[in-house]
Amino acid sequence: MQRSVLVLVIMSVIMLAFLPWIASDVMLQFAINTLLLATLAQSWNILGGFAGYVSFGNSVFYGLGTYGTAIAMAQFGLPFWVGLMLGALLAVICALIVGLPILRLRGPYFAIATLGLSGVMGAIVSNMDIAGANIGLILPLTRADPMFYELSLGLLVVTTVCVAWLSMSRFGMALIAIREDEDAAGTMGVNTTRYKVAALVLASLFTSIAGGIHAYWITFVDPASAFDPTLNVRMVIMAVFGGSGTVFGPVIGSFLLSTIYELLAFWISTAAALLFGVVIVLAVLFMPKGIADLALAKEPGWRYFLRNVREHRL
Amino acid sequence: MSATAVPVLEGRRLTKRFQGLVSIDDVSFSLAENEVLGLIGPNGAGKTTLVNMISGTIRADHGSIFFKGQPIDHLRPFQRAHLGISRTFQVMKPFPGLSVLDNVVVGALFGTGGGETSIARARESAREWIEFTGLTHRIGQSAEALGGPDRKRLEFAKALALNPKLLLLDEVMAGLNLVEVDEVVGLVRKVRERGVSILIIEHVMKAIRHLSDRVMVLHHGEKIAEGEPSAVLSDPRVVAAYLGTRRT
Numbered sequence: 041m042q043r044s045v046l047v048l049v050i051m052s053v054i055m056l057a058f059l060p061w062i063a064s065d066v067m068l069q070f071a072i073n074t075l076l077l078a079t080l081a082q083s084w085n086i087l088g089g090f091a092g093y094v095s096f097g098n099s100v101f102y103g104l105g106t107y108g109t110a111i112a113m114a115q116f117g118l119p120f121w122v123g124l125m126l127g128a129l130l131a132v133i134c135a136l137i138v139g140l141p142i143l144r145l146r147g148p149y150f151a152i153a154t155l156g157l158s159g160v161m162g163a164i165v166s167n168m169d170i171a172g173a174n175i176g177l178i179l180p181l182t183r184a185d186p187m188f189y190e191l192s193l194g195l196l197v198v199t200t201v202c203v204a205w206l207s208m209s210r211f212g213m214a215l216i217a218i219r220e221d222e223d224a225a226g227t228m229g230v231n232t233t234r235y236k237v238a239a240l241v242l243a244s245l246f247t248s249i250a251g252g253i254h255a256y257w258i259t260f261v262d263p264a265s266a267f268d269p270t271l272n273v274r275m276v277i278m279a280v281f282g283g284s285g286t287v288f289g290p291v292i293g294s295f296l297l298s299t300i301y302e303l304l305a306f307w308i309s310t311a312a313a314l315l316f317g318v319v320i321v322l323a324v325l326f327m328p329k330g331i332a333d334l335a336l337a338k339e340p341g342w343r344y345f346l347r348n349v350r351e352h353r354l
Numbered sequence: 355m356s357a358t359a360v361p362v363l364e365g366r367r368l369t370k371r372f373q374g375l376v377s378i379d380d381v382s383f384s385l386a387e388n389e390v391l392g393l394i395g396p397n398g399a400g401k402t403t404l405v406n407m408i409s410g411t412i413r414a415d416h417g418s419i420f421f422k423g424q425p426i427d428h429l430r431p432f433q434r435a436h437l438g439i440s441r442t443f444q445v446m447k448p449f450p451g452l453s454v455l456d457n458v459v460v461g462a463l464f465g466t467g468g469g470e471t472s473i474a475r476a477r478e479s480a481r482e483w484i485e486f487t488g489l490t491h492r493i494g495q496s497a498e499a500l501g502g503p504d505r506k507r508l509e510f511a512k513a514l515a516l517n518p519k520l521l522l523l524d525e526v527m528a529g530l531n532l533v534e535v536d537e538v539v540g541l542v543r544k545v546r547e548r549g550v551s552i553l554i555i556e557h558v559m560k561a562i563r564h565l566s567d568r569v570m571v572l573h574h575g576e577k578i579a580e581g582e583p584s585a586v587l588s589d590p591r592v593v594a595a596y597l598g599t600r601r602t
């Protein structure tokens with residue numbers, strides 16, 4: 041069972057790696073976006089899914105990754121990989137500074153506290169000349185979509201392998217215990233603060249690298265899109281839709297929702313956003329634990345959906 | 355003073371108020387190595403509050419707690435667990451979404467001395483504690499699915515999995531039938547034989563009488579009696595405290 045899943049996943053990754061040779065330009069662009077979004081959802085999953093801390097501040101790490109790369113390349117003429125590292129460094133430092141005080145808050149209080157983060161950081165950046173103030177920065181143009189595609193795929197694979205390791209490790213067990221009952225976890229010897237901060241740092245690392253790749257790919261950054269709070273909402277929806285706290289749920293959720301959105305936008309452009317919202321409301325009503333849970337459910341379809349409605353009503 | 359005379363646990367003049375109401379009022383006590391101290395008192399006497407102070411989930415307003423002679427007042431709950439202090443919760447705290455096995459694994463992974471580093475070894479020791487508490491037939495079920503008595507057993511197994519030096523048991527027998535109570539009394543005895551020091555809170559007097567070397571009685575947060583079990587349980591003040599507030 042486990043082994044067959046592993047084989048299936050490895051085969052899929054190998055096949056996906058060959059996509060640039062067969063896909064059209066538009067298709068490849070869609071694929072890059074999807075892979076980056078999946079990485080964001082998977083990163084969100086580390087703290088949000090495993091430790092149960094719903095963060096709306098991850099778009100800050102994305103923005104810092106974006107700007108780290110942009111500043112290094114546009115202002116100092118440094119190579120791309122140096123930019124990625126600078127972005128990652130900024131994000132990790134931010135996670136450490138912000139994480140310690142904010143991760144003391146529980147449940148909705150934590151979520152609310154993280155809501156303001158991207159706004160604050162966006163405002164700071166739009167007042168920094170080195171970051172191009174509120175106009176933004178233009179990066180050197182590179183027409184290399186296949187490279188960006190392979191990078192994005194590689195990043196998603198690395199992030200997912202990390203989450204898979206997490207799910208089997210002592211670290212992951214600590215996060216899960218925190219999610220299930222933080223006080224009980226503490227009295228059983230789990231250093232809750234340390235593990236929560238570590239989870240946030242890990243999430244910030246992958247999130248910022250995704251931001252850096254995106255920045256170089258579209259060759260332009262500005263505060264509004266780099267620190268866009270709706271990006272964070274998408275991370276949450278995709279991770280939860282697929283199944284937060286699972287290894288593949290967030291990836292499957294992002295792939296499916298990105299595809300649905302793209303198809304809707306193509307066929308019925310104005311109604312796309314609306315229908316997307318409907319899909320989400322229905323999903324939350326009938327399968328709040330995500331696709332991963334649906335796939336593992338023992339009962340036939342309709343009974344599973346009805347049980348969820350019954351169990352999760354007030 | 356010789357090394358063996360240092361008590362495992364000592365509380366000195368502990369006081370705790372909640373919004374002006376005194377829950378623990380200037381209480382001092384000690385627990386010797388490998389001793390079983392029974393803690394009794396009517397509902398609301400402050401027993402759970404005392405356990406919370408020892409395990410570190412709440413802090414004392416005044417007074418100090420010493421573990422093996424060292425003050426632990428500044429330590430967070432996880433640090434106290436690493437020292438070897440483990441507890442059960444009267445209002446049980448299972449990890450609801452996890453299996454019985456995983457619930458107990460957490461204790462083995464993070465308990466005394468920082469816990470096991472290997473998941474495989476932690477699983478092995480968790481299995482032993484699950485067997486010990488008679489939960490093996492439920493090992494794969496989710497904690498949510500357990501009935502009352504099995505939840506109590508799980509709470510006990512989780513606390514034991516930390517491999518504690520000091521075990522604080524807060525009403526692990528509440529809601530159990532007579533046969534089950536006798537089972538748990540047997541288990542507590544076995545734990546004690548392994549050299550663990552135990553503070554046990556129970557309303558089941560028969561169990562307290564059978565298990566305790568000494569009994570301490572709280573009433574309205576004050577210590578009103580302490581000593582040899584049969585003497586304490588027949589102390590007129592203790593009887594009066596219980597009769598005056600008996601619920602059931």
Ligand SMILES: Nc1ncnc2c1ncn2[C@@H]1O[C@H](COP(=O)(O)OP(=O)(O)OP(=O)(O)O)[C@@H](O)[C@H]1O
Nearest residue numbers: 372376377395396397398399400401402403404444
């Ligand atoms: N966190 C808290 N906030 C406010 N009051 C509290 C808190 N914890 C305990 N108390 C109060 O302190 C007093 C002692 O409560 P405690 O739970 O320690 O009693 P107990 O001896 O364990 O009783 P029982 O036998 O019913 O478990 C009670 O009056 C209770 O209402």
Ligand SMILES: [Mg+2]
Nearest residue numbers: 401402403444
């Ligand atoms: Mg109590």
